[in-house]
Amino acid sequence: MNKKYQFGDVEVEVPEFDFKKVLPAFFFAIIIFLVYLSVYSVKADEQGVLLRFGKFSSISPPGLHFKIPVADEVYKVKTSKQFVEEFGFRTIEAGKKTRFSNTYEGESWTLTNDLSVAEVKWQVQYIISNPKDYMFNVKNVESTIRDISESVMRKIIGSLMFDKVIKEGRQMISQDAKYLMQEKLDILETGIMVKMVQLQSVVPPSTVMDAYNQVARALQNMEKMINQAERDSSLKLTEARGEALKIRNQALGYKYRTIQKAEGETKKFLKVYDSYLLDKKVFITTKMIETMTTIYSNVNQLNFVDPSIGAVPLLGLNQSLGNGFENFIKEKNKSR
Structure with a gap:
């Protein structure tokens, strides 16, 4: 049913509104809205901070949660994001x-x-x-x-x-x-x-980069030269030590040879001295023969010189000498 309203000379007809028919739908919409305000979800990389009347209440983990409409407020914080x-x-x-x-x-x-x-x-x-x-x-x-x-x-x-x-x-x-x-x-x-x-x-800083690079290159060159000098110094020192060791070894060898030779000469002299003490005549004769053997070892002919007749060759002695006076002495010794 429509109602008629008079505005001056104009008559307006307005449909009559039935609140009883709209009221259930209105309450249903309010319920849906309240449910919407009461439910919230927190993502897997978030946590929810729940405030109740502006004061901290709790931390909401990921998932579906409920809150009191108007009284509660939720702030979502990404706790897994870097x-x-x-x-x-x-x-x-x-x-x-x-x-x-x-x-x-x-x-x-x-x-x-x-x-x-x-x-x-x-x-x-x-x-x-x-x-x-x-x-x-x-x-x-x-x-x-x-x-x-x-x-x-x-x-x-x-x-x-x-x-x-x-x-x-x-x-x-x-x-x-x-x-x-x-x-x-x-x-x-x-x-x-x-x-x-x-x-x-x-x-x-970029304003001094060129100067810094020049200094860095100079330091690198300096380190390179120092390393090369140390390497050369080490090489020379090694060579000098090797040469010194060589000279030292040669000196030690000469020392040992000289000592051994001196000890051998000493033993030989002591043996000769012991022979001299044992029989002086035999020793003198033996030494004379050894000395004559040394002197005439390379002589092939012997001559006796008499001022009245001159040089007289000793034919028998020369024939027996053969290879020198040493063989003659050996033959005389055998005949004895």
């Missing part, structure tokens, strides 16, 4: 050929212990280990992480010499930075766990 903060550079495009932006000298330029400037670029990888602390204890966790990371890195670099930072200190710097960052974040109860501090590059 977040990255970059210092001194920014990743423009990730992929096989990752592109970076390097115009962040204010973050990367760091003063070393010997007052030199090193350009240090690094990244911090972290996860959210405690969603409650992450949500409520620190207002801006990302900014806090960046401030702490820069403070720690400048402290570590400032305690080291420039050459150590550039050449050999990368791994030590990364480990120390991770430890100190985690210590400070735990004191603040940020709910953050640092997984890795990775140094991307540690080089001199």
Whole structure:
């Protein structure tokens, strides 16, 4: 049934609305809406932080959960995702050929212990280990992480010499930075766990790179020349030691030969002396014969000289000599 309403000279006919027919559908829609507000799901890489009347209530693990509409509020935190903060550079495009932006000298330029400037670029990888602390204890966790990371890195670099930072200190710097960052974040109860501090590059600033490379090449040449000199010195020293050992061995050999010869001569002399003491006449005769044998060993003919008649050859003696006076003495000895 329609109702008619009079507005001045105009009469408007409005259909009559039956609330009894619409009321069940209205209540059903309200129930559906309340159910929708009461159910929420948490993904596998998330945890839910449940607030009741604005106050922390509980942590919701992954899965389907219920809450009180209006009274409860849920914030989902990705606890399995690894977040990255970059210092001194920014990743423009990730992929096989990752592109970076390097115009962040204010973050990367760091003063070393010997007052030199090193350009240090690094990244911090972290996860959210405690969603409650992450949500409520620190207002801006990302900014806090960046401030702490820069403070720690400048402290570590400032305690080291420039050459150590550039050449050999990368791994030590990364480990120390991770430890100190985690210590400070735990004191603040940020709910953050640092997984890795990775140094991307540690080089001199681009404005002095050419000068540094020249110095590095000069140092390499110096080390090369020093190594070559030490090698030559070692070679010469080895040769000199070998020559000295050779001379020493020769001297020892000469010493031993001389000693043995002297000892042999001494024994020979002692034997001769013993013979002399045993029978002086026989000894003198024997020595005379040995001396004559030595003198006339190469003589083939003997002559006796008489001033009245001249030289008289001893024919019988010469015939018996044959090979010299030595054979004559042997024959005389046999005839005895």
